[in-house]
Amino acid sequence: MTVTDVARESVASALEQAPVVSHLNPLPSYDLADHPVPTGREEVWRFTPIKRLRGILDGEPSDARLEWDTSVPEGIEISTITAEQARELGELPPNERPAALAVARSGGAALIDVPAELAPGEPLVIRLTGASVDDLVWGHLVFRIGNHADVTIVLLHSGSARYCATTSFLVGDGARVNVVSLQDWADDAVHLGRDAIRVGRDASVKHTSVSFGGDVVRMHANVEYAAPGGEAELLGLYFADAGQHLEHRLFADHNQPRTKSNVAYKGALQGQGAHTVWIGNVLIRKVAEGIETYEENRNLVLTDGCQADSVPNLEIETGEIAGAGHASATARLDDEQLFYLRSRGVSDVEARRLVLHGFFNDLIRKVGVPSLEGRLTQTVEVELAKTVLAGVPLGASLILPVEEVAD
Amino acid sequence: MSTLEITDLHVSVNTEDGPKPILNGVTLTIKDGETHAIMGPNGSGKSTLAYSIAGHPKYTVTGGTVTLDGEDVLAMSVDERARAGLFLAMQYPVEVPGVSVSNFLRTAKTAIDGESPKLRTWVKDVNNALQALDLDPTFASRSVNEGFSGGEKKRHEIAQLELLDPKVAVLDETDSGLDIDALKIVSEGVNRFASKGNKGVLLITHYTRVLRYIKPDFVHVFVAGRIAEQGGAELADQLEAEGYDKYTSALR
Structure with a gap:
């Protein structure tokens, strides 16, 4: 073994002990001091029009809420828990300021409990409606999906608000979960969202983010694995009109062996100033041998004056993988x-x-x-x-x- | 009756270095009931002729006329030409992901006829057309040309020919890349179409092989963007024996 190899080994083992080794994402933390107000020059903020976020990132307290209308299959319970309880359940800690603010300012979380082995034929639907863009709304939702449950969860966002939310999905062993989050906001809405998924052993999760409406929509989908054998399929669909900013950020953190992630996002843009951003981050940790990942983003630019940013990032720390690839294409018809x-x-x-x-x-x-x-x-x-x-x-x-x- | 009349057609292809002339005065008349074969070496402009008739934007007509039953084809848009009764079976059919063959066929039929086909007979017609070309019924639910083998693509083109039932069919190297079984199946499809009567066929090919299955009334030898010689089916036999050498060497 050469000196260089020894050095690399020791760096690798030091990194392996750190909570997150990725160079792509800030360290997770509940402490707001760890997530300063961004200037716009940070890697994770450089595509986002910060001025158009209408002060959300200042983090002012607010009691405003979205109106909830739910269709809840029998057996699923909705209750309220404190932020501390949510943390104890094992959700992924915030890895950027909006998620940290959402936890800190929401004053507790809605806990949606899907018991083990429950397999309702009907989807759980939560319709969240905002009254006005003057309302600053903090949101914190935690979905706890029991072992071997099989459930479809649909989150429909409409109306208007400045909405900043973190939504956790704690997926039990062997469970099958299908999540769809639809952003069908009015033209002036601003939505900063983070969906953080922890995939249980041999569980399979499909998560689809669909963004049509809103002035600025910036959605994060994070996946981590609690044990080997988990699978995540992350899908997305967006359509940006004149002046709209629709941003989707993915982070698949392969922190367990023999896990899978498959990412496919498709978007179209039309009209002056339509802007879409897709950032696909995949981290394959040293321990994550035998994993498989593929990510793909395709954009269709329908008129002049649009901008589509598409950045796939793959960080690989082990050579022992089954497959890893990515593709990105932006084109006219x-x-x-x-x-x-x-x-x-x-x-x-x-x-x-x-x-x-x-x-x-x-x-x-x-x-x-x-x-x-x-x-x-x-x-x-x-x-x-x-x-x-x-x-x-x-x-x-x-x-x-x-x-x-x-x- | 239908007549496709091409007169002194000059066409350039748009390249990065400016327009490059490909067709240098093509004159050809296809009357109904006639099958014409255009044969020629690679690069002689055969495919340019096919695409120019169909209206591909890559090609610019710089002179001459094309009429279908007296109507000015060159003044028509691509889709108007198809609706007027022209059909181009392409050498390299294009993939259209996410659009099923059945949706595509129904949309095209509706566009050509100006009204939706009757549902009950249409499903039967599609199944029959696919079956006649030895294509599985599940073929209809696949995306257009996506993941098709070379032979499937060509058979799909001929299935369209039979379903859309144009006046004049231009077949651009439909025979190339086919094994002998597929060649027979495709040729039978073309013969079924031609035997309906009042149909014109312009068969563009590099090889004489296909002419054993599709009998041309006229054979045209295409060299350097124009017709160098024409004759009956016997001209194909002569080409098979002698090749294009005597035509191409005359240019050197």
Whole structure:
């Protein structure tokens, strides 16, 4: 063994003892002092328009709440616990300021308890509605899913607010959980959210984040594993219109052997100033041998004046893995696809609609909540109606008859 | 009756270095009931002719005319050409992820006919068309051309030909890359289409092999962006024996 190898070994073992070794994310902590107000130059904030967060990060206390409307299958209990109790349940500690603020300012958490082996046929639906963007709302939710339970959880956000929330999913051994969080806010809403998932032994979690509405939406999805054998599928769908900022940050922390993560986010952008951000962080720790991870982000830019940032990051600290990969692509509508469809008589508008529906359909089908599929498809349709179906020229993607090209 | 008339067609391809002429005056008339084969070496402009007829934006028509039953094809958009009765079976059909074959076929049929097909007969028609080309019924639920083998893509093109029922079909190297069984199946599909009567077929190919299964009424030898020679089916036999050498060497 050379000197360099020894040095590397000792660094690695020192890192292994640290709570989080990732260079990509700040250290987790409940202490607000560990999460200073960002300037915007920090790696985790550099894509976010901080001024448009309307002071959320200042962390003023507020008692405002979103209106709750729930459909709760039999056997699932909702109660209130203190922030300390939530911490004792073993949720992932906050790893950035909004999550730390949400815990500190919420004055306790809503605990949603899904008992072991419960398998309700119906999804648990929580509709959260904001009254006004003047309301600053702190939120803290904890879902405790018992061993071998099988449950679908749907969180629907609408109306308006400045909403900052942390939502924990503590998933028991062998459980199967399907979470969908839909951000269907009014145009002026601001939402900073963090969904933190701890995956139990051999458990399987699917988490889908869908963002259509809001002025600024910045969602974090974090996954850690409590034991080997867990699987996480992280899906996302977003559609940014003029002036909207939609940001999705993923962090899959492979801290256990033989765990899996699979990330697929798809987005479309249209209109001046539409901005999307996708950050896919994956950390494979030294202990996490035999893991498999793949992450993918695809963006379709439908008009000029949009910006799509897409950054996959993979940190690998062990070579003993089954597979790791990532892909990112941002493009306009494909001319060849449109030509193929139009050569079969399909009009230009209809061809674009087909290609876009195809782009999203793949993902909508994967969400696996039949009662939501119609709503998602319909929302995509409404978004497309603003440009594609309205015949707004799509720049370079527009196919002109040969003679017009000649002009 | 339907007639596709191509007169003195000049076409350039748009390249980074500016337009590059590919077709240098093509004149060809396809009357209904006729099957024409265009044969030629690689790079002679055969595919450019096919794509120009269909209206691909990469190609710019710099001279000449194309009419279908007297209507100016070049003035039509890509989809208008298809609705007017032109069909292009592509050499490299394009993948459209997330759009099922059945959705695609129904959308195309609706666009061509101007009204939705009757549901009951349509499902039967689609199944029959797929079956005739030895494609499994589950094929209809797959995404268009995604993950298809080369042979499946070509058979899918011919299934579309039969379902969309155009006036004139342009087949761009539909035979290339097919094994002998697939070649027979695809050729039978083309022959079924041609035998409906009042149909024109423009078969573009590099090889004479396909002409054992699809009998052309006319054979055109395509070299350097124009027709160098034309004749009957016997010209194909001559090409098989002698190759394109005598045409290409004349250019050197």
